Amino acid sequence: MKPLQTLFLSSLLLGWSIAASAQSLTLSQAESLALQRDAEIARLQQLSLASEDMAVADGQLPDPSLSLGVLNLPTDSFATDQEPMTQFRVGLGQKFPAGDTLALTRRRGEQNAVAQRWMAQDRAHQVRREVRLAWLESLYWKQAQNVYRQDEGLFQQLQEVTQSLYSVGRSKQQDVLRADLELSQLNDRLINARQKEDEARARLARWVGPEAISRELNAALPDLNAPHVGALESALLAHPAVKALDAEVSVSATNAALAQQSYKPSWGVDVGYAWRDGENMDGSARADFFSAAVSVQLPLFTGQRQDRRVAAAARNQEASRSRRLEMLRMMDAEAQVAFSRWRQAQDRGRLYKEQITPQALSQADSALTSYQSDRADFAEVMRAYLTVQKLRLEQLRIDIDGRAALARLDYFFASESPIDSLSFKE
Known part of the structure; x- marks a missing residue:
């Protein structure tokens, strides 16, 4: 095997086989940290619990009303026994909402709680996807730095070769200056890659917290199997985001049923007891009074109220x-789109591994041999080496993009809950 090919293969294996130290942060740890610290998941969980509590509360009868009063008190003496109609009255009233209003109101609250639980699940899948994408981008720039550092040794060797040939008069000073320039530009690319990694780490820290910056990232990637695209329809129907919308459709249907209840009368019952002071003309004590009444709210004029509410509820349900x-x-x-990108990454990855990269490595080795034998100029050697570097980076990018496509695809096939282990905060 030619020297450049040997170096390339060994560096590629080194780049993707970084040993996990005790202090390194694994992807699964990063996902757990992100799920635990995500404020939106906590908010949706609390909203779900709040909706459950409100569902129970809204399903109860209104509080009864208690009334206390003095009736028909004469203003000339304010004596309680002067007039036979003067009385101390205590009353108790209870309202009964129309039709099935209470049951439907409770059902709506329960449906809202279900929708918010599904939204929390969907948010958890989104967080896991974003963590994986940020993680992969950080790893790409980390591996890009490895490529540049490994090429730094190659470029230094080229610099030594040009200086050696120049000292014996077999190369031009321009070749020496070109080697120096390329080494300086390589250092610039290394600095830029380091900056890109810092930016990617900062985006990862948005989800994970300071752990994403303070700890080394473990390069071990999860085994993500590409699901069959034929199962996509059933997977989407069971997806938490769609389930949340299913619950919202149920809420709108319940609202429509609630609007129908406004055509039914609401009821009220009042009972009272009145105590009277004084005596009748025959000397007997005046009798107390008991009263009972039923009130009915009659929905007689429905054109501009009930009809409009029912129409609005139907439109909201359709929306x-x-x-x-x-x-x-x-x-x-x-x-x-994600599935297509993954397939293209697979095809391009095989093409680079089996044809493009080996051909570029052979060309670079041939160019260097020709230059050392005075059969090629130094510019051709540099072009060949820079091409190899570009292809190595592109091969890394293809691999990362393929894994990113799988991370996106995994979101749509969200069959398990990432937050089953996270308890709702009471």
């Missing part, structure tokens, strides 16, 4: 269905 349909179409399109 919820349309939103769900649009979400399914959008997710299907995004999943198809």
